[in-house]
Amino acid sequence: xxxxxxxxxxxxxxxxxxxxxxxxxxxxxxxxxxxxxxxxxxxxxxxxxxxxxxxxxxxxxxxxxxxxxxxxxxxxxxxxxxxxxxxxxxxxxxxxxxxxxxxxxxxxxxxxxxxxxxxxxxxxxxxxxxxxxxxxxxxxxxxxxxxxxxxxxxxxxxxxxxxxxxxxxxxxxxxxxxxxxxxxxxxxxxxxxxxxxxxxxxxxxxxxxxxxxxxxxxxxxxxxxxxxxxxxxxxxxxxxxxxxxxxxxxxxxxxxxxxxxxxxxxxxxxxxxxxxxxxxxxxxxxxxxxxxxxxxxxxxxxxxxxxxxxxxxxxxxxxxxxxxxxxxxxxxxxxxxxxxxxxxxxx
Amino acid sequence: xxxxxxxxxxxxxxxxxxxxxxxxxxxxxxxxxxxxxxxxxxxxxxxxxxxxxxxxxxxxxxxxxxxxxxxxxxxxxxxxxxxxxxxxxxxxxxxxxxxxxxxxxxxxxxxxxxxxxxxxxxxxxxxxxxxxxxxxxxxxxxxxxxxxxxxxxxxxxxxxxxxxxxxxxxxxxxxxxxxxxxxxxxxxxxxxxxxxxxxxxxxxxxxxxxxxxxxx
Numbered sequence: 415x416x417x418x419x420x421x422x423x424x425x426x427x428x429x430x431x432x433x434x435x436x437x438x439x440x441x442x443x444x445x446x447x448x449x450x451x452x453x454x455x456x457x458x459x460x461x462x463x464x465x466x467x468x469x470x471x472x473x474x475x476x477x478x479x480x481x482x483x484x485x486x487x488x489x490x491x492x493x494x495x496x497x498x499x500x501x502x503x504x505x506x507x508x509x510x511x512x513x514x515x516x517x518x519x520x521x522x523x524x525x526x527x528x529x530x531x532x533x534x535x536x537x538x539x540x541x542x543x544x545x546x547x548x549x550x551x552x553x554x555x556x557x558x559x560x561x562x563x564x565x566x567x568x569x570x571x572x573x574x575x576x577x578x579x580x581x582x583x584x585x586x587x588x589x590x591x592x593x594x595x596x597x598x599x600x601x602x603x604x605x606x607x608x609x610x611x612x613x614x615x616x617x618x619x620x621x622x623x624x625x626x627x628x629x630x631x632x633x634x635x636x637x638x639x640x641x642x643x644x645x646x647x648x649x650x651x652x653x654x655x656x657x658x659x660x661x662x663x664x665x666x667x668x669x670x671x672x673x674x675x676x677x678x679x680x681x682x683x684x685x686x687x688x689x690x691x692x693x694x695x696x697x698x699x700x701x702x703x704x705x706x707x708x709x710x711x712x713x714x715x716x717x718x719x720x721x722x723x724x725x726x727x728x729x730x731x732x733x734x735x736x737x738x739x740x741x742x743x744x745x746x747x748x749x750x751x752x753x754x755x756x757x758x759x760x761x
Numbered sequence: 762x763x764x765x766x767x768x769x770x771x772x773x774x775x776x777x778x779x780x781x782x783x784x785x786x787x788x789x790x791x792x793x794x795x796x797x798x799x800x801x802x803x804x805x806x807x808x809x810x811x812x813x814x815x816x817x818x819x820x821x822x823x824x825x826x827x828x829x830x831x832x833x834x835x836x837x838x839x840x841x842x843x844x845x846x847x848x849x850x851x852x853x854x855x856x857x858x859x860x861x862x863x864x865x866x867x868x869x870x871x872x873x874x875x876x877x878x879x880x881x882x883x884x885x886x887x888x889x890x891x892x893x894x895x896x897x898x899x900x901x902x903x904x905x906x907x908x909x910x911x912x913x914x915x916x917x918x919x920x921x922x923x924x925x926x927x928x929x930x931x932x933x934x935x936x937x938x939x940x941x942x943x944x945x946x947x948x949x950x951x952x953x954x955x956x957x958x959x960x961x962x963x964x965x966x967x968x969x970x971x972x973x974x975x976x977x
Contacts, residue, residue: 578825579832582779627823663820 419554420484421612421651427726428652428674428695435754436721438728438747439697440477441615442487443560445656445677446733447477450509451740455480461505464491464512467543474548478555482743485556485613488544492562492617494537496570499598500529509736518571522580522587528571531598533605542609549610559611561603563618563655564638565626567595574620581630588634596638600645607650614646615677617656623664632667643672654697658732665690680704680731684723697727700746706735708742717749765796769805772837776809777816779826781833788840798844799879803964806837807872811962814944831868842875851881854974855906857899859887861924863917869943869963870911876967882907893920897927905936907970911943918945922954929955938973942966 418434426433440447453459456476463473474486491512497503502516519527533542541559548557562570568591569577581588603614621635643653652674660681661668668676668691675695678687680702688696700716720728728750734743768791775784784806791801813830816822822830856877860867867889877884885903887895900908908928910921921941928934939956951959957973960966 575828579828582825582829625824627820627826630823630825 417554420478421554421556423484424556424613424727425651430695436726436728436750437484437556438750439485439556439558440483440487440730440734441485441558441560441617441654441656441677442474443489443562443615444492444566444617444619444733445487445560445615445730446490446511446736447483447487447730447743448473448490449734449736449738449740449743452476452480452482453508455740459508460490460510461507461512464489464505465537465540467540467547470540470544471547471551474544475551478552480740481747482740483747485558486548486552487558487560487615488548489537489541489560492566492619493570494541495531495562495567495595495598495602498529498531498536498538498602499567499571499595500527501570511733514570517573520572521576522572522584522591525587525590525594528591528594530594531602533602538602538605542605545606545609545611557610557612559603559606559609559614561599561606561614561616561642563616563621563635564592564595564599564642565621565635566618567599568592569620571595578625581626581634585633592634592638596641599642603642603646604649607646612650613652613654614650615654615656616642616673617658617677619658622657622659623661623667624659628664628667631664636667636670640670640672647672647674654727656697661687669694675727677727677729678731684720684725688724695726696724697729698725699731700728702730702732702734702738705730705742705746706738708739710742710745713742713745714749717746721749721753764794765791768794768796769801769808772801772805773809773812776806776830776833776837777812779829779833781829781836784833784837785840788837792841792844797846798841799846801841802838802845802872802875806834806841807963810834810868810872834868838875845875845879847879848881851971851974852883854882855903856882856884856909856970857887857896857903857906858884858909859891859896859911860889861896861910861912861917861920862890862892863920864912864914865889866913866943867911869913870909872963873909873911873942873966876963877909877970880967880971882967882970893923893927896924897931900928900933900937901931904933907938907940907973909940909942909966909970911941912946913944915945918943918950921956925955938970940966940970940973 423433423437456473458469458472463469478486493503493512500518501514504515505512654675655673656677658679677697678699771787940958941956948959
């Protein structure tokens with residue numbers, strides 16, 4: 415019998431089988447899992463970990479090796495793609511994530527000035543090298559590559575408010591930008607898989623149903639996300655999509671997503687979501703505010719709620735705050751492990 | 762009168778229907794006809810923005826639509842603002858205005874600012890996402906006047922009370938009238954946190970500010 419590794423649990427979950435317990439993930443990328451305590455434990459820190467593949471791998475491995483999550487995941491930010499395509503980035507400091515400080519272009523009209531994403535350049539290449547290192551170092555782990563979603567990348571290349579307006583006012587050129595971005599993301603995703611990532615998570619915090627509404631989500635976000643799924647899924651064991659905020663306005667559009675699993679925010683009622691998109695594997699949605707606040711009883715209840723409402727994969731609802739304690743994070747893994755004991759007890 | 766009403770309706774429609782270029786000519790036509798700029802804002806542009814806000818709440822409009830509506834409103838304001846007749850009755854009275862920390866929604870605040878200026882107040886705009894300490898520091902500098910705070914979010918409403926508590930702690934609460942406004946607020950909330958007034962729109966805010974100063 416195949417050994418029950420973290421990676422196998424997720425393969426089973428995404429394949430529609432019933433694993434011995436739900437996987438517990440925090441993918442990386444926008445879904446940040448790095449905290450001050452974890453950096454202390456790993457002995458390496460931001461911002462070096464954003465730039466040096468060995469340091470990146472060392473930090474990513476810490477979450478898995480200390481039993482916090484079933485996965486390792488890189489990178490630790492959502493600026494790699496935009497920087498590669500021409501945006502200016504401030505890498506932040508020990509406790510602040512990198513952020514875009516200069517847009518690549520002023521308007522979608524200048525789409526031709528954007529650089530095509532080259533996965534073997536700059537910090538994109540750092541991510542690839544870190545993935546190769548992690549592939550050797552953590553054989554049983556879920557090896558998660560991360561991509562910033564198309565709308566989020568595009569709204570880092572053009573000022574977000576401007577970009578949102580141009581979706582309506584200059585739809586043709588907005589599509590041109592998104593096509594370029596999606597081509598780049600496919601190239602980066604395939605390169606991550608080539609480097610050893612077995613799964614890919616795409617997080618699109620700027621492309622939510624709450625922001626775009628169903629019409630623009632269907633016209634702009636959905637086709638890009640599905641193009642990514644179609645290109646990446648046949649080459650890896652699964653593609654997870656995370657969309658922030660309330661999902662209700664876009665349930666019909668979400669039902670058309672071609673991902674392996676959908677990850678939802680804390681405001682989403684997972685039972686309702688499951689009913690709206692039958693057959694989809696659902697991941698979520700423990701409040702990161704509750705995790706940061708650190709009340710153990712509350713966190714335990716929230717983990718149980720997510721699982722009871724039908725989370726197939728337990729995960730924080732968003733990226734973790736860097737002040738979240740290891741004790742609080744461990745409660746999530748404790749919750750999925752208690753399910754394993756229940757399964758055993760039932761037999 | 763029919764022409765004025767038609768132009769006011771057209772100003773509102775331009776804002777509501779995201780006509781951010783067309784609104785400019787309508788606003789010009791309105792002022793060239795000699796109609797009152799103040800009403801052009803309250804009965805035209807602001808009405809359109811109010812309806813856009815309603816559509817947003819009803820999930821007919823989303824962020825991109827609302828951004829273009831507000832562009833249309835600001836484009837119209839640019840034309841109307843120079844034609845506002847300044848009323849000198851409240852001259853010399855300072856108004857401190859800002860969106861409380863954690864919130865960046867400033868359309869309502871900006872409208873109130875324009876109305877307050879038109880009513881003759883001396884307005885200090887702290888902008889949006891303003892920390893409690895900044896309100897207090899500026900209030901201390903002013904010594905007396907009106908403090909206006911707004912927020913559109915329930916999560917940041919608590920910061921209004923912190924500002925009031927700060928004024929109390931500094932011993933200057935009695936030197937100021939405190940006014941609050943924004944989507945989730947109510948008169949009951951204003952009373953609960955110890956504010957002097959809640960108003961539901963910009964024109965009402967300016968009117969109420971005058972009354973507060975007159976009775977002070």
